[in-house]
Amino acid sequence: MTCGPSRRNEKGMTHASSPSARPLRVTRAQAPLSGSIRVPGDKSISHRALMFASLARGETHITGLLEGEDVLRTAAAMRALGADVTQNAPGDWRVSGLGIGKLREPSDVLDMGNSGTAARLLSGILASHGMVSVMTGDASLRRRPMKRVMDPLAGTGATFMAREGGRLPMAIAGLAEPRPLDYRLPVASAQVKSAVLLAGLNAQGQTRVEEPVATRDHTENMLRHFGAHVKVEETPQGGRVIVLQGRPDLVARDVVVPGDPSSAAFPIVAALLVPGADIVISTVGLNPLRTGLFITLQEMGAQLEVTNVRTEGGELVGDLHVRASSLKGVTVPADRAPSMIDEYPILAVAAAYASGVSRFCGVEELRVKESDRLAATVALLENNGVKTAVEGDDLVVYGTDNAIPGGGVVQTHMDHRLAMSASVLGLVAQNPVEIDDTAFIDTSFPGYLQLMNSLGAGFAL
């Protein structure tokens, strides 16, 4: 069970708790989960739809938009920058864009809440407009590294001033005539790639980004959808080179947002673990750069069938049929990490319930998510009687063969995915699990507890 060479690392974080916490005590599921659901829209695609539509000429109609806190922050920011962003009905939005380079200086600080994606992507837009802006976020986001975008974006000629260690709040003096960038990503990050490409929209000439491992390509796909010229080439080492032609004429186009595979992950794992469960999740995004979890679960022995695969709004989608399964341990290679980077906490819960040992290789990026997810996932499992180890940048989980003791208190550290992972663990643990705060679930999956209850989870609300 070895992983091969590991990649570079960044500093971990400390934590704080929410002022209006919503604790939850989860007891073992009393009946099999069953039924058919849809999960909310994809978070990555939703942020991009609002941003790109604001930079396009004309009116874009978005359906299936995720109305989680993170995306609502992006909507508010684009409004503050002069775009007309309105909700017609739940999930149904209209955006009147201003065109590339035409956004207006915001009159107040842009608060991106809990959202790293909103903050990083927006940095690329702000650096490439001739205006001064200030960005902040909640306690979690203010601890996360922004240097990873500040460093490449400084190459445009924009000036950044941030707190110690490149943390928010941050002031940006952008340029109306930014220089185009040629950048090789030191970490596999779709957010950094997207920030560079967004800055390239308003730069004369070609912007070039090279990524060592392919990361989610929603930015490239959606830029093309809006009319930009984007060329993508695979490198012999399994990476990609993306070349964007600057100053394209972005024109409004309708966007259909698929269900978020990262949100589907929670009901999927719950259904795999709760005895007798049998559920269907319809219209889930199946972009191949997002489906690492599904492949991994299938390797573990999951009865996870993908049916009715089709293309909707330019993205591959399908329906997932999930049945309770007997899972065995798995080794996840490091180069699969970008395609499932948000799914490790819930995969760790599946590995804890499985038989045998699992190793997740090269997961150092987990240290700089909404929480230090490596430390927080270890604590989630250990506090509930599951043995783990961190070996270098690998996480090792010792499966309990369907016997997670539970009985622990889980600290979620303002991290939605930790809270949802803990809730699934509680559904199959032998003793009740106390979650300190479920409020942050609303950042990516509003209505999660209710939707799970519609399948029979029995969360006490």
Ligand code: S3P
């Ligand atoms: C995202 C990229 C990933 C992911 C995040 C969404 C995006 O972050 O964790 O939830 O939409 O581009 P990194 O780029 O930091 O890996």
